Amino acid sequence: MWLLYAPVAALAVYIIYQRLFHPLARIPGPFFASITSFWITWQSSHQRRPRLDLDLHKQYGSVVRISPNEVIFSNPAYFKQVYGAGTKFTKGPFYNVLQDGTEPQGREKLNMLVETDIEKLRVQKRYAGPVYSTNNIQKHEHHIDDTLKRMIKRFNGLTGQVVDIYHEWEMATVDVYSAVTFGQEYGAVEKGTDDGHMAAMDKVWEWWGMIGNIPWLDDLEKRYARVAMKLITGNQNRHKMPVFAYAVGKIMEYDEAKTKDKETQMPPCILNDLRQLSQNRPDFLPNWGTRLAMTDLGAGVDTTSWSLAAMIAGISSDKAVVARLRAELDAAIQAGTVGKNVPVPYAAAAKLEYLQACMAEAMRMWPNIAIGLPRDVPAEGIVLDGYYIPAGYTIGMNSKQLGVSEEIFGPDPRTFRPERWLEADRSRRNDMELRNLAFGAPSRKCPGMHLAWVVMSKMLASFYLNFDLKVLNELDGAPGPGGSVWREKGSFPTKWHGLEVELTERLDTLSL
Numbered sequence: 211m212w213l214l215y216a217p218v219a220a221l222a223v224y225i226i227y228q229r230l231f232h233p234l235a236r237i238p239g240p241f242f243a244s245i246t247s248f249w250i251t252w253q254s255s256h257q258r259r260p261r262l263d264l265d266l267h268k269q270y271g272s273v274v275r276i277s278p279n280e281v282i283f284s285n286p287a288y289f290k291q292v293y294g295a296g297t298k299f300t301k302g303p304f305y306n307v308l309q310d311g312t313e314p315q316g317r318e319k320l321n322m323l324v325e326t327d328i329e330k331l332r333v334q335k336r337y338a339g340p341v342y343s344t345n346n347i348q349k350h351e352h353h354i355d356d357t358l359k360r361m362i363k364r365f366n367g368l369t370g371q372v373v374d375i376y377h378e379w380e381m382a383t384v385d386v387y388s389a390v391t392f393g394q395e396y397g398a399v400e401k402g403t404d405d406g407h408m409a410a411m412d413k414v415w416e417w418w419g420m421i422g423n424i425p426w427l428d429d430l431e432k433r434y435a436r437v438a439m440k441l442i443t444g445n446q447n448r449h450k451m452p453v454f455a456y457a458v459g460k461i462m463e464y465d466e467a468k469t470k471d472k473e474t475q476m477p478p479c480i481l482n483d484l485r486q487l488s489q490n491r492p493d494f495l496p497n498w499g500t501r502l503a504m505t506d507l508g509a510g511v512d513t514t515s516w517s518l519a520a521m522i523a524g525i526s527s528d529k530a531v532v533a534r535l536r537a538e539l540d541a542a543i544q545a546g547t548v549g550k551n552v553p554v555p556y557a558a559a560a561k562l563e564y565l566q567a568c569m570a571e572a573m574r575m576w577p578n579i580a581i582g583l584p585r586d587v588p589a590e591g592i593v594l595d596g597y598y599i600p601a602g603y604t605i606g607m608n609s610k611q612l613g614v615s616e617e618i619f620g621p622d623p624r625t626f627r628p629e630r631w632l633e634a635d636r637s638r639r640n641d642m643e644l645r646n647l648a649f650g651a652p653s654r655k656c657p658g659m660h661l662a663w664v665v666m667s668k669m670l671a672s673f674y675l676n677f678d679l680k681v682l683n684e685l686d687g688a689p690g691p692g693g694s695v696w697r698e699k700g701s702f703p704t705k706w707h708g709l710e711v712e713l714t715e716r717l718d719t720l721s722l
C-alpha cells in the first residue's frame with residue numbers, strides 16, 4: 211500500500227518545499243510556474259512569450275517567478291547592474307541549447323550568441339568589429355541596392371493585391387544578407403520563395419525557446435536519446451535549410467578556387483573581409499570568419515524582417531506619422547539626396563531624422579527578442595525590489611517590458627510616437643539608447659546592429675518613397691481579405707505571420 215502513497219507523499223513534500231522553503235518561495239507568480247519549469251516551457255511552446263511577461267508583471271508585480279529557479283523583473287533601476295558593460299551576470303543554460311555537438315569546440319569555436327568565455331568573446335568582437343562597422347558596410351552597399359531594385363520591381367507587380375508583407379520582407383532580407391555577405395544573392399525575391407528556409411528557421415527558434423527552459427532535457431537528447439526525441443519532436447531542430455546550404459556552397463567554392471590559384475579574387479563582400487582579416491591576423495581563425503558569415507543569415511534575417519514589419523505597421527497605422535515622414539522624404543527629393551525608383555544611399559537615409567526616429571520607436575515598442583533575456587546571478591546575489599535572489603538562479607528582463615518604461619522613454623510609452631526621440635534632450639536620449647535591449651545588453655551587444663541598421667534604413671526609405679501602404683487586418687483580430695489572421699508569436703524571436711497589407715504606388719512623388 212505504501213508504494214501507492216509514497217509518490218503522492220514525495221510530490222506533496224516537493225510542492226511544500228517549492229512553495230514555502232525554496233530560496234525563491236516568497237516571489238509571487240503562477241502556482242505551476244513555482245513547481246515546474248514545464249509551465250514556462252508550455253507557454254513558450256504556444257509562442258506566448260512577447261506578451262506573457264508583460265501580463266505577468268501586471269498581475270503579480272515587478273518581480274515574478276516564472277519557473278522554480280527563474281524570475282523576471284521589470285524595474286529598470288537594475289538594468290546597469292544586470293546588463294551593463296562589465297557585469298558579473300552571465301548567460302546561462304538557456305543558451306547552451308544552441309550549441310550543436312558537431313560544431314568545433316574550444317579555441318576553434320565561434321558562436322558568439324552562446325559564448326561563455328568572455329575573454330575569447332572580447333577578442334572575437336574586437337577583430338570582427340571593423341568588418342561590421344557602418345563604414346565598412348557602406349563599401350558593400352551596391353549589393354543591398356541590387357536587391358532593393360528587385361524588391362521595388364516585385365512590389366510594383368504586387369500593387370492592388372493582398373500582400374503578406376512579413377513574408378515579403380523575409381524574402382528581401384534573405385537576398386540582402388546573402389548578397390552582402392557572400393557576394394551573390396540567393397534569389398528569393400526573384401522567385402518569390404526561399405524554398406522553405408525561413409519556415410524551417412521558425413521551427414529551430416520554436417524548439418530553442420521551448421527546450422532552453424529545460425536544458426537538462428536538451429542535454430539528454432544530445433547525449434542519449436536523439437532517436438527518441440526525433441520521434442517526439444518531429445525532428446524540429448534539424449530541418450533542411452536551403453539558404454544555409456547555398457551559403458556553405460559559396461564558401462566552399464571560394465575557398466577551393468583560392469587553394470588552386472592564390473591570385474583568385476573573391477567578390478567584395480563580408481566573407482572576403484573576414485578571410486582577409488584571417489590572413490592579416492592569423493589568430494582570427496578562418497573558421498571564426500566562416501561561422502560569423504553564416505551568422506549574418508542565422509541571426510540577421512528573422513530579426514531584420516520582423517523589425518521592418520514592425521516599422522511599417524507603426525508608421526502606417528498613424529496618418530500624422532505617414533504625413534510627416536512623406537514631408538521629410540519629399541524635402542530630400544527636392545534637395546536631390548534621394549529619388550523614386552533609385553535605392554536610397556545610406557548616407558542620405560541616415561540624415562532623415564524622422565525616419566530614423568520611426569525606426570528607433572518601432573524597435574522600442576516591438577523589440578524582436580521579446581523574452582526576459584536570462585542571466586545567471588553571480589556569487590554575491592542580488593536584491594530585486596526587496597526580494598533576495600541568491601547566486602546560481604536565473605533572472606531576466608523582457609526587452610518589451612523595458613520598452614514601456616515611463617522612467618526611460620517618457621509619457622505614453624504604449625503609443626507609437628517617434629517624436630519622443632527628437633524631443634529628448636541629449637542626456638535623456640543617451641539613456642533611451644543605453645537602457646534599451648532591442649539590440650541586446652551593453653555587455654553582450656549585437657555585433658550585427660550596424661549592418662542591420664544600414665539595411666533597414668535603406669529598405670524603409672526606399673519603400674516609403676515608392677509605395678503607400680494600407681494595413682488590412684488587425685493584430686489578433688478577424689481574418690483579412692486574404693483570409694489570414696495576423697498573430698504575434700514568439701519564444702525567442704517574435705514573428706508576425708499573417709499581416710496583410712495593400713500596396714499602392716506613390717504617384718505624387720517626384721522622380722529624380
Ligand code: HEM
Binds near residue numbers: 331502517655658
Ligand atoms: C534588426 C536586426 C537585429 C536585431 C533586432 C538583433 C537583436 C539582437 C539581440 C536582442 C541580441 C541579444 C540576444 C541575447 O542577449 O540573448 C543580439 C545578439 C546577437 N546578434 Fe543580433 N540582431 C539583429 C541582427 C543581427 C545580425 C545581422 C547579426 C550578424 C552578425 C547578428 C548577430 C548577433 C550575435 C552574434 C549576437 C550575440 C552577441 C553576444 O551575445 O555577445 N544580429 N541581437
